[in-house]
Amino acid sequence: MLWLVRTSEEQLFGTTHIYRIIVDAAEESIWIADKDDNVTFVNKKLVDTLEYPPDEIIGKKIFDFTDEKNRAVMKESIERSRKGERDTYVFSIRNKSGKFILHLVATTPMQDEKGHYIGTVQLCSDMSVQKKIEDELREARAKSDLYLDLLSHDVRNVHQIVIGYLEMVINKLDSGECLTKADREFIEKPLNALNSSTELIDTLNNLQKIKSARLPMEKIDLGEVVTSVVNSFSEVPGRAINIHYAPHKDCWIESNYLLKDVFINLIGNAIKHSNGPLDIYIRINEVTIDGIRYYSVTVEDNGLGIPDTLKSKLFSQPLCEKRNTQCKGLGLCLVKALVDRFNGKIQVEDRVQGDYTKGVKFTVLLPAIK
Known part of the structure; x- marks a missing residue:
């Protein structure tokens, strides 16, 4: 029985065709060079x-396909x-x-029956992935550290307000x-501070959900969502806020x-x-842009506006003017991440073109469906 197994193996692997199938199926790039460093064999991965046909590789020096620095190595x-x-x-x-692709290379020398060097086999594993x-x-770790830093920084500020x-x-009662x-403000101020802290934690949680999970998508009426958010801001204690909006449906x-x-933050x-x-x-x-139908939602106000120097960085990172000030841009990081997740676009501009002090205008574009 052992003899039969051995015979079968010899019949299977003793053919060039089978070896070629195995080598071409490899995930590593493989090439062989002779004692004069000329390429004599390449597999499909290499x-x-x-991106050259085999006949433009075979016969060339093995170190021809790189630059001087890598050639020396x-x-x-x-x-x-x-x-x-x-x-x-x-x-x-x-x-x-012309693209350089980083590889980890394992080499094995080839020798004849007398032990003389006749070439080298090189297995190259793509390290770019x-x-x-x-x-x-590394980027995820940096963001995680940033968000943790922001959270600890802002929560510490909230605690100082609440404690104060x-x-x-307590002093009045004592x-x-x-x-x-x-004295109502003694209760309202810390309560508002704690609400702000809760909003910050919720924002960070939502950012984490977007980055770490594939959230299920569903058909949603944008008009109803915006109407619901507007209604939630119908009364702002101590402020004269007028929201001008005509409800939409479908x-x-x-x-x-x-x-x-997205709209709660804006x-x-x-x-x-x-x-x-x-x-x-x-x-x-x-609106229709490049043949694609979108719903455009503009949110503009006559507030303080945003200087041009900040507009370009608005969605890329939280805006912290100083280390000891509260960061104000984390919500916009969430807005950008969500709009991207929904295959949309967002842009910011002056409400009155050329004068940022007259307020800001955000435009959110979301692909429409039937």
Whole structure:
């Protein structure tokens, strides 16, 4: 029986055709060079990587497909192969398009029956995917550290506000005084601060959901969402806020329950970062851009506006003017992440073109569906 198994293996693997199938199925790029460093064999993966046909690779020097710096690294490894040593090194292959692709290379020297060097076999593993993953992990870690820093920074500020007002209440009670209606702010101020802290935590949680999970999409009426958000801002204690909006219906898009956070943040920011009376204008229109039908939602106000120097960075990172000030842009990071998730676009401009002090205008474009 053992003899039969051995015979079958010899019949299977003793053919060039079968070996070629196995080598071409490899995920690694494989090439062989003779003792004069001329390429004598390449597998399909390497042909695909280099983007040259095999006849433009075979016969060339193995180190022709890179630059001087990487060529020196490869030549050093080949010298070790001549001494019968295996080696592992990192170098970049330059393909026909001129792109350099980083590889981890394992070399094995080939020798004849007398032990003389006759060439080298090199297995090349593409490291670009690994590098991309490492870069993404590094970016995710940086964002995680940033969000943790923001959270601890702002929560600490909230705690200081809450502690300060509650200490005032305790001092009044300790002195035998009673709280009056005029002292209501001692309770309202810390309560508002805690609400702001809760909003910050919710924003960070939603950002994490967008980055780490594929949230299910569904058919949603954009008009109803905007109407619901507008109604939630119908009364703002201590402020004269006028929201001008004509309700819409049957504006169907594909999104999910987090859509409302886009408009909560845009309207909420207009109110939080302004003083005194404020007018907010919200409009929904249907537009076609490059043959694609969108619903356009504009949210504009006559508040303080945003300088041109900040507009370009508005959605890329939280805006912290100083280390000891509260960061005000985290909500806009969430807005941008959500709009991207819904395959939409967002832009910001002056409400009155050329004069940012007259207020700001945000435009959100979301693809329409039937």
